[in-house]
Each structure stands twice: as C-alpha cells, then as structure tokens.
Amino acid sequence: MSAGADAGAFPYATVVAEFHRTGKHFVADDVLDLLNRVRALTPQTGETRLLRNFLDITLDKRDGRYDYQSYLALHLLRMPREESTNERRDDLRRQHDRLFVHLIADALAFELAAQAGTTDLLPLQRPGPERVAKRYRLGLRVMSAALARQGQSTTVHPTEPADAVAVLHAAVVEDQSPAERRELLTAMLPVYVVHDEYLFIRVLQAYEATFAMLAAEIRATVEALTDGHAGAAADRLAYGRQLLNAAAPLFSLIATIQPESFRAFRVYTEGASAIQSRSYKLVESLCHPPEEKRLSSTAYLSVPEVRDQVLAGQPSVAHAYHEASRLGRLREPDRLLLDRRMGEFADALAQWRQTHYRIATRMLGTRTGTGYTQGTSYLAAVRSVPVFTAADNARRS
C-alpha cells in the first residue's frame, strides 16, 4: 500500500481481508498505524471522499469515535437521502429497493458460501443447515416486495430455497456496477470472527435503508400538507407504511441469530447502538416533535444533529395537519383519508416497536443495552411514545 497514493488505486480488498482475519476489534496496531498515515496524507477533496470515509471507519476504534454509524459503515452505503420533490421520488424509491436487495442477497450469499465450505470468512460458530434454510426463506420473503417493484419475482419452490438464492444472487451481482460491489465489500467490517455477525450487520443496514427512505417519505408528507396537497400527503404515508410492513421479516431474520453468537460479538460492539440511528429519530420527530423529557434524554442526546434540527423548529406531520385544519384547508374527505393513513402508519410503527422489544427481550434478557440504557426496560417504555398525537396512542390502547 503506498501512502497518499491515488485514491482510486487504494487496495480496499486487501485491507478488508485483513480486518476480516481478526475482526475490527483485534486489528494489529501496525496495520492501523499504516492506515492512519495514509489518512494523514490523503487530502479532503471530492475525489478522495470515499477513501477518507473508509479510513475513518476502519480507524474508528483507535480514534475513540466508534459508534453505530461507523460500525455499520453507513457513510459508505448509498442511502436514499431525504428528498422532497416529486421528480426525484421514484429515483429515490428505486435506490432504496436496489440497496435493500443488494444487502440481503449478499447476506444470503454468505450463508450459501459457508454451507458449501467455499469461504473461511468469520469461521466461528457456523449455524446448522436448518437454521440456514430458514434464513434463505425469510431473506427471499423480505426482498419480494422490492424485487416485485423492480419487475422481478421470487417464486421459490419450498424445498429449494438455496437454489433460488443462488440464482437470484447471480442475477443481482451481474446487474451491479463495480461501485456497488465495492460498496458492499467495504461496508462489511465485523468486530469479531463469529459467522452470525455478518447477518446482523446486513439486517441493520437494510433497516437503516428503509428508515432513511421513510424519513424522506415523511418529510415529503409534511411538505405536501403544508402546500395543501392532502391526497399526495396521504399517498406518501401509505407508501411509508407499506415499506415498514414489508421490512418486518427482517426481525424474523435477526431472530435466527444464535444467542451464543450474539453474546460473543456484542462484547466488542459496546458504544454502538441503534439508539444512535439518525434516520429512526428523524422519522419519529418528523411525525411528531418529541416531548421535552425525551428530547433531553439519551434517546435524543445520542443523535445530536437530529436534536438540533428539532430544537431549530423542524416541521412535523402533526403540526402541518393541525395548521391545515386551523386554516380550513382540509376538506372533509381529505381529512378522513389522512386520518386513516396516519392511523395505519402509527399502527405499523407501534407494531415495529413491539416486535423490536420482543426480539430484544429474547436476545438480551435483563442485560443492559450497548447504547448505555437499561436495555429492554427502556424499550418497554418507548413503545408508548406518541407517533402523531397523544390521541393515536389512546385510540390503540
């Protein structure tokens, strides 16, 4: 590796292989020193952005900046960024679907390779064939909506999910650009060498893609309401609810992680918790501004950028809805439609929280979280955070 060299010629695969050999937590100091020197010699320009991001992510533990964003290498993935204009709406949705499929197809391909004995990546605690077959089925199911929107189907013969995965993965790879392949390669930096951490990382990344897309849909909902387009606002909410529901099998996938494997790698993920997920908190705060108590708790102190936006008066669906009502801009049929869509979205998010709580309880028991909360008691309490208004919680309880 030549320090300060042409960013395009950087040997990403060699560095990633070295990280995979030991897990990020155990990478040798001399390797980190070398990466640090390369970073010092790499100027910050548009052309070196990818390399700089990669180096920051590989050096996060050494720098004392390790967190959820760097663990999942979120800056290396082309997440659907928030966008409000209709012209780009379909592009963003396609981008989400594409990334979502790439992540899950890649996770399943790793399972295939491990079963076939063609990889020695993350060799500890390989799962048995029945567990893996379940992963194939769930993985194919969770991709089906995104694939259908791309005009592909995942009709699977129930006894041959492995074949279906192999065929699908080959087609996905064939269609990928070199940049997309590099994105997947560089955004897989497990902290240890336990097999199941691969699935854990890909599932979290896939959920992040969905939350990022949801944040875009909800922001567009606010704008549509503000501009007096109640029908468009209702459509955005409906699409968001569909996405959230379609992603639900991700929880079933993560539930196939072997508890002993989870316990083995989680020792080294301390400090990285989804409580730091910006997209999730954006979705929440764009629906309804958080109460002061939550805004000043770990929930929002863990996402300072989002907290600042809220404090700066970020608009929300709840606010835009009340304003439109107050100004007499909502015709009765529009109001009824919006109420229905808001209720459905709130139900989908409440269901997400409930399932997340159940999985976390199963995996963690009474252990504390990696985001410095009490763990499941925190999650039990946040299930009742209002989605749009206090009224929708009252309606459900």
Ligand code: HEM
């Ligand atoms: C093995 C599975 C999982 C366990 C044991 C687990 C556990 C936890 C715990 C204990 C917290 C509280 C914060 C902390 O101290 O870390 C938390 C928060 C959170 N988790 Fe998970 N989680 C799991 C899977 C997931 C998945 C797949 C997602 C999807 C992205 C996710 C998203 C979140 C979010 C967004 C929060 C913040 C919630 C809030 O602040 O209201 N978790 N999780």
